[in-house]
Amino acid sequence: MRHLKILVLLITSTVFAQTDTNPSAALKNLAPPSSPAFVLMDLTPSNIIVPENIQAFSIQTISAFSGDSSNGLSNNNYAVEFQPYWYVKRENMNFFKYNNLKPEKGSNEENLKPSDYTCYNVFGDAWKRASVSLALMNGNFNVFENAQSYVSVGARTRLLSFKTNEQRNAIMSQYSAYEQFMSSQEVIMIFANTDLTRPQKNTAITNLETYKTIADDFEKALNRKPLFALDVAVAYSHFMGDKSQDLDDAFGRLGVWASGDLAFYTPTIGDNGHIHFYGVFRYLRDGLNINPESGGLRIEEAIDYGAKLELELDNLSFAYEYITRDIDNDNEKRSIGSIRYKINNAFTLNGGFGRNFKSDGETVALFGIQWGIDFGSSVSLGSK
Template sequence: MNYKPILYIIVCVCLSFSGWTQEGKTDQNLSDFTMSNPSSPAFLLVGESPTEIYAPTNLKALALHVFNNFGESFSIEVAPYFFINRKSKNRTYYKYIGIEEDQTTGEVKQKPFRGLNTTTLSFAYVDKEFEGIVGKRKTYSVGLRTTLLRFYDKDKVYREAKKVGNILKNLDNPPVDVLADASGDDPVKRAIAEKAIIEHYKKEKERIHPQLKEFKKTVKPYVSVDGAIGYSALFKGDKIDSGTANRLGSWITGQGSLILNEGSDSERNNYLNVLVTARYIEDEFNIGANDQFFKTFYRDLGAKVELEIDRFSLAYEYISRNGSINSERSVGTLKYTLSKDITLIGGFGKDFPVDDNLVTVFGINWGVNFGGKVAMKE
């Protein structure tokens, strides 16, 4: 009996289940991930971000950030991992997040450095006024970000994966006579049988959908540590040959996340996140006597508390700056998840500059998928 047509149909139908849950899928399409990176290192370095303390938990292949003066301020962030060796069979979801089962002992292990998969490159352009500099200046910047350490509740993630696997294994097969017709030589009977098989698995999808509902929620690592570096160049005059002033920074951000509604019937997991950050920046975006640019050095230490409830996220962050310049930033932010690809974010409060330091920022973050996938099962 030729089972190739049957297997093809079953595979096609089973792939339609991939919109439900991150664990247990045959393939994880990047568009299934909810957008969660509210800015980029390239934007953060030039102070064009509602929040300066953040740690994305998942990424798009490509993210576009646009804040305030649309057309004069935008950033693109690229995750190379999703463009490299996309057809490899070893790109499983569990390997991506660093949770694997030892094939010899059966022990579930956490790979804390697997977060390097989340490395991103970001590019930004802004045309804005900077503290102490008269008039707008065109500025370009680049940034690199990666997750240095990341820990999930590995036993919980693995148990949920097993549950999803068992649910999908319990799909009822179509009647034997229908399967026989689908592999037979009669083209009419084969066409009818193939349609019947598709209808059968559509009903199976509806049957097990309630069982899979709890597994479609995004799960965050309970601890993660991110590192980033950035470089920015500001044109001193209106011409490219006028020379540039440079800004260079590096920083590290740690995040701890506590789930607040585990086991609930809600569509999303709610979290309380606590973040801390430390930065060092060398900055030439300063003008002194005779309109000469000069360099300053400063260190930033800050913390942030964030509450995620359904589609809303409410946060407050405080950063203390010491060095050649002593200042502080105290900003509240509100984020709304419009869809899995688009988030809206706004910030209001006191920014670093000494004068006119009231900041009001509104932005849109848009994640784009170019078809990259991460396989979900071994």
């Protein structure tokens, strides 16, 4: 029955994505459920997540398909996540700095060449990719008989990353090719033409075959994942209590974790094909445990460690993760396969199937949907 429900949702979601139906603007900023505030509660399809291409502001939701899932999740689980980077004015920002490339010390700042950018800032992503999240959740998490409410806050970022010399050289080479083309007589004449409006000039440039080829190659070079990246996150979830059951609000769960991603570019399986080997370490202080003697809640400390293997194709990725939780004298495991399919730029499906912590061997199904649907192809800004 559960698999039937999954199939029905997949089909209806796909059909919806291909129609011209305009969802409400409130759905515009929904994103895949990957914020630390969700990950802390083991709600996400994958517990090993990377802070990549996060929306400046997003709303995330996640649901289980049935009330008898291990977490007893209801459909009222929402998180908001935002990246402060995009809301703060960036001084001296340029393309190279954004991509962590630095000129050698002593270079002429007024007349830089691509070949001057020989240094790499391994901490360059820490501020750019930092995000803060806040979540409201409802579930029993195998602790309570009825679903209870929790409020979570979290933060994550990419602490360090490293690109190889070959990856850096490819970016500098693509920049030179682009700059050379954009300085050609063909392009200059389009910009100089007073008969064309700005949108017409933009169309004339972006429709040039050479432009398309160079831009495509450039994007491929930039989209290559760093050889290694270390992501870190912290989150805290507070149990809100339940007066009807005489439960006071209490410490919920605190987690601090780090995950390393070793990514190998594999163009033979796709233009953006990568094989990822992840390792994860997480410290957890978990207050969501019933004390069998008193019947109240008690706090346990746990260490999670595990690994994940992911095959990333252009729009599709398959992954399997195995995480062990050392908790007091017990040992719990999370063994989950996950799949992510990007139907188009506006619609992505995320699913996870397997065995979660505290699930007593039951199979669980977690599902998240991104509805990041945008309207219109351009924005027109007034004069200044």
